[in-house]
Amino acid sequence: MIDTHCHVDLFPDPVGVARLLEREVEACVAVTMLPSHFEMAQRHLTAFRRTTPALGLHPLRSREGHREIQRFKNLARSAEFIGEIGIDGSPQGRPTLEAQKDNFAEVVASIQRGAFVTVHSRGAWRETLEGLKVARVGPVCFHYFIGGAEAAKTVLADGHYLSINHRMVASESRHRAMVAALPRDRVLPETDGPFLGAAPIRQLESVYRFLGQAWNLDSLETRELIRQNFARCRTTNTTLPSQST
Numbered sequence: 001m002i003d004t005h006c007h008v009d010l011f012p013d014p015v016g017v018a019r020l021l022e023r024e025v026e027a028c029v030a031v032t033m034l035p036s037h038f039e040m041a042q043r044h045l046t047a048f049r050r051t052t053p054a055l056g057l058h059p060l061r062s063r064e065g066h067r068e069i070q071r072f073k074n075l076a077r078s079a080e081f082i083g084e085i086g087i088d089g090s091p092q093g094r095p096t097l098e099a100q101k102d103n104f105a106e107v108v109a110s111i112q113r114g115a116f117v118t119v120h121s122r123g124a125w126r127e128t129l130e131g132l133k134v135a136r137v138g139p140v141c142f143h144y145f146i147g148g149a150e151a152a153k154t155v156l157a158d159g160h161y162l163s164i165n166h167r168m169v170a171s172e173s174r175h176r177a178m179v180a181a182l183p184r185d186r187v188l189p190e191t192d193g194p195f196l197g198a199a200p201i202r203q204l205e206s207v208y209r210f211l212g213q214a215w216n217l218d219s220l221e222t223r224e225l226i227r228q229n230f231a232r233c234r235t236t237n238t239t240l241p242s243q244s245t
């Protein structure tokens with residue numbers, strides 16, 4: 001199984017979680033909130049092959065993030081995994097929306113070709129999509145996307161992917177129908193741990209089970225399809241000078 005969005009560094013025992021993931025998953029994208037956290041995660045995760053730190057600048061940490069923009073740009077030159085970055089337009093993020101957009105425009109422009117990128121777009125999927133379009137960066141993965149079926153279509157039309165967690169496919173969730181109807185070649189699993197729970201393996205299993213049923217595939221086929229999606233979800237466009245007009 002693959003976890004495309006997990007805050008390993010926010011668990012009470014990050015190294016213990018990394019050890020568990022090393023045994024149980026194929027790959028885990030260990031997202032971070034700030035470049036300084038990414039550097040710390042790199043030091044702690046060097047021994048782990050399956051859990052890879054991702055370079056982040058979280059929209060709800062925009063003030064600190066702004067001070068670390070240059071650090072982000074330097075680290076982005078060699079970072080294969082980017083996240084969590086994005087824009088938050090929820091009541092929590094609205095007061096800093098303009099600062100977030102500025103940060104996002106700067107960090108997105110520094111992403112290299114071939115990177116896996118997981119983005120936050122709560123209450124601001126249009127702004128996030130627009131920011132990517134302006135910088136010509138894609139495809140990326142929109143994490144925990146709950147903007148609705150129509151919005152999902154718009155995001156998918158730009159070539160992007162969506163990552164799905166166990167809460168979105170829980171029996172009482174109103175997002176189940178949207179998830180089940182997504183094109184199977186654009187879906188990735190995530191736990192968003194520890195925010196949505198502290199049992200990453202069980203959380204992933206329930207996402208894989210739901211997707212397998214929705215797609216009418218057995219567990220081996222489901223895993224293979226997800227593996228292919230993950231391998232393909234890499235930025236092909238970037239703001240290379242040759243592309244700018």
Ligand SMILES: [Zn+2]
Nearest residue numbers: 005031084192
């Ligand atoms: Zn997150």
